[in-house]
Amino acid sequence: MSKLLTVLFKECRDNVRDRRTIISSFSLAIGGPALFIAMMSFVLNTAVGKSDDPVNIAVVGAQYAPGLVAFLESENTELLYLDVADPKAEVEADRHDLILTISADYPERFRSGKINSVALTYDSSELGSVRRQFAQAREMIGRYARTLGMLRLQIRGIDPAVMAPVMVQEIDTASPAARALSLLATLPYLLVLVVFMGGFYLAIDSTAGEREHGSLEPLLCQPISRRELVLGKLLATSVFSAVSVALFLASLAIAIPFAPLHRIGMSLEITLATCVKIFLISIPLMLFGAALLTVVASFAKSYKEAQTYLTLVILVPTLPLIVTQLMNVEASAVLMSVPSLSQSLLINDLISSAPIDPVYVVVSAICTSLAAALLAWLATYLYSRERILI
Amino acid sequence: MIRIEGLSKSFGKVEAIRNVSFSAADQRITALLGPNGAGKSTTLRILSTVITADSGTASVGGCDIASEPMAVRGEIGVLPHATGLYERLTARENIRYYGELHGLKGTSLRDRVEQLIQDLEIEAFADRRVKGFSQGQRIKVALARALVHDPGHLILDEPTNGLDVMATRALRELILKLRDEGRCILFSSHVMQEVANLCEDVVVIGGGQVRFQGTLDELIASTGHNNLEDAFVTSLGDSAHE
Numbered sequence: 001m002s003k004l005l006t007v008l009f010k011e012c013r014d015n016v017r018d019r020r021t022i023i024s025s026f027s028l029a030i031g032g033p034a035l036f037i038a039m040m041s042f043v044l045n046t047a048v049g050k051s052d053d054p055v056n057i058a059v060v061g062a063q064y065a066p067g068l069v070a071f072l073e074s075e076n077t078e079l080l081y082l083d084v085a086d087p088k089a090e091v092e093a094d095r096h097d098l099i100l101t102i103s104a105d106y107p108e109r110f111r112s113g114k115i116n117s118v119a120l121t122y123d124s125s126e127l128g129s130v131r132r133q134f135a136q137a138r139e140m141i142g143r144y145a146r147t148l149g150m151l152r153l154q155i156r157g158i159d160p161a162v163m164a165p166v167m168v169q170e171i172d173t174a175s176p177a178a179r180a181l182s183l184l185a186t187l188p189y190l191l192v193l194v195v196f197m198g199g200f201y202l203a204i205d206s207t208a209g210e211r212e213h214g215s216l217e218p219l220l221c222q223p224i225s226r227r228e229l230v231l232g233k234l235l236a237t238s239v240f241s242a243v244s245v246a247l248f249l250a251s252l253a254i255a256i257p258f259a260p261l262h263r264i265g266m267s268l269e270i271t272l273a274t275c276v277k278i279f280l281i282s283i284p285l286m287l288f289g290a291a292l293l294t295v296v297a298s299f300a301k302s303y304k305e306a307q308t309y310l311t312l313v314i315l316v317p318t319l320p321l322i323v324t325q326l327m328n329v330e331a332s333a334v335l336m337s338v339p340s341l342s343q344s345l346l347i348n349d350l351i352s353s354a355p356i357d358p359v360y361v362v363v364s365a366i367c368t369s370l371a372a373a374l375l376a377w378l379a380t381y382l383y384s385r386e387r388i389l390i
Numbered sequence: 391m392i393r394i395e396g397l398s399k400s401f402g403k404v405e406a407i408r409n410v411s412f413s414a415a416d417q418r419i420t421a422l423l424g425p426n427g428a429g430k431s432t433t434l435r436i437l438s439t440v441i442t443a444d445s446g447t448a449s450v451g452g453c454d455i456a457s458e459p460m461a462v463r464g465e466i467g468v469l470p471h472a473t474g475l476y477e478r479l480t481a482r483e484n485i486r487y488y489g490e491l492h493g494l495k496g497t498s499l500r501d502r503v504e505q506l507i508q509d510l511e512i513e514a515f516a517d518r519r520v521k522g523f524s525q526g527q528r529i530k531v532a533l534a535r536a537l538v539h540d541p542g543h544l545i546l547d548e549p550t551n552g553l554d555v556m557a558t559r560a561l562r563e564l565i566l567k568l569r570d571e572g573r574c575i576l577f578s579s580h581v582m583q584e585v586a587n588l589c590e591d592v593v594v595i596g597g598g599q600v601r602f603q604g605t606l607d608e609l610i611a612s613t614g615h616n617n618l619e620d621a622f623v624t625s626l627g628d629s630a631h632e
Contacts, residue, residue: 002490002495003490003491003493006487006490006491007491010476010479010487013479013483014476014478014479015478017478017479017519018478213472213474213476213477214470214472214473214474215474215475215476216474217435217440217470217474218468218469218470218474218532218535218536219474220440221438221439221440221463221466221468222463222488222491222492223460223463223464223491223492223493224491386440386441386442389435389440389441390401
């Protein structure tokens with residue numbers, strides 16, 4: 001037992017001194033939540049902005065179409081009157097996002113009842129609210145044109161309904177809140193990745209790395225059983241995984257208040273108690289991840305080879321998550337037997353403060369721990385074969 | 391005392407060693423001499439209990455390698471030819487790690503490590519990380535690590551590889567000192583000069599079989615040559631051309 005701890009401490013100390021391991025293990029954990037919140041803010045701001053923010057339109061030649069301009073002013077807009085020759089250059093130079101250009105022959109054509117055209121200049125490759133503003137401006141101008149057309153028809157004694165035999169009514173049931181929530185559901189996925197990334201490099205360094213540097217053979221000559229040796233390495237990997245999860249939760253707790261969830265009337269608080277629960281639920285997954293990474297890395301003879309294998313392995317535990325998210329699966333006792341999936345479902349419920357069946361927690365912990373034990377046994381077996389040296 | 395009787399080992403269809411028998415006495419330096427691929431490493435690996443023989447027996451200090459591998463590991467110190475030190479640990483930490491694996495702890499561990507650091511003249515770089523050490527410094531630290539549990543037997547696998555003249559001389563003196571302390575030293579090499587300078591007994595191994603065992607003088611006398619290299623080639627017989 002004390003030799004197991006010797007190995008555990010040595011691996012941790014050795015890897016704490018490796019910048020590559022530290023960066024790889026903890027960067028996702030620390031930076032992930034910030035990235036996540038930034039994404040969420042972006043979605044919320046562009047989605048929620050739709051209903052409240054006024055449309056900013058710069059108008060060139062406003063004097064030619066006082067009717068249109070008055071109509072736009074009566075809508076939810078902020079108009080800016082410009083006098084420039086080349087609206088395209090203005091947009092390209094980023095001085096204005098959206099420019100409405102009315103040409104000098106507008107009044108003449110208007111009076112004679114000819115088709116008039118106005119130009120909306122914008123840059124559709126621009127991210128953010130430009131495309132939304134353009135769509136809203138086009139819709140307003142279209143509405144003005146339709147109203148005008150109806151009036152003209154009425155004056156001529158024709159029923160305006162002739163012009164619109166079919167009307168389309170748009171009903172979008174996705175609320176901004178729902179969109180934000182679907183983003184929130186990717187959080188457990190991120191957590192599973194954090195668990196695996198935390199142990200990734202240590203698993204490689206303590207197995208394939210040890211082979212590559214020629215330190216495995218003298219180590220195997222020491223009076224320590226293969227089981228203690230492998231378990232020591234595996235637990236060191238779990239420790240890194242645990243630190244990674246703890247950093248992730250701390251970083252998340254700091255970042256969450258920055259998400260503008262109040263804009264959709266939602267409040268999300270990751271309390272210390274929630275953090276502790278998420279951490280506890282993840283512990284069997286950390287052991288499972290460490291054992292899985294160690295087993296696979298044991299087949300590799302070099303860092304590079306191990307990196308190739310493990311990058312693929314990391315995808316495996318995220319697969320069931322993607323599948324269930326696409327299929328919108330509800331938690332059940334059967335699903336609780338699947339490592340990584342059970343944890344992500346439980347964590348999902350924890351975050352959305354849904355009630356959690358304690359039986360599920362127990363089933364998840366037992367099944368994942370059993371799978372971890374099986375893999376740990378396999379790792380020990382691999383290390384007791386002579387092939388490990390050849 | 392290391393005693394080997396009838397060891398054979400195959401890897402798949404390749405027969406690495408066949409019916410190898412020899413012994414190495416205490417307080418003597420025995421060279422295991424052979425060309426590359428002769429089976430030296432396989433023999434040493436079986437002795438250090440990291441792989442097991444298909445047939446035959448061997449004992450180190452009276453402990454059987456098959457039935458008491460843990461006791462054997464306590465009896466031998468192994469210096470692998472790639473030193474296998476941990477680059478991010480200091481020299482002292484490397485030595486301590488093996489000491490702890492051998493069950494040393496507390497002041498006895500600290501004292502033993504300190505003593506080795508003095509004996510092998512490691513003081514100047516004992517608390518620096520191994521990354522950046524010269525090959526000579528690495529060999530010293532690896533040797534200290536192999537000696538941390540004060541083993542009666544020492545297995546050195548081509549220890550002078552990559553050493554400059556000064557480092558080789560320093561190592562040679564160290565090995566002689568270790569022999570004088572009563573240890574049994576088994577030394578694998580393919581460098582004649584090395585063997586001639588250091589060893590008393592020679593085991594020539596070629597094509598997986600022992601071709602000669604005896605003293606250096608006996609080897610030279612038995613082959614009728616007066617230089618070691620010719621004697622070595624002659625003793626290998628047909629296996630030299632395989």
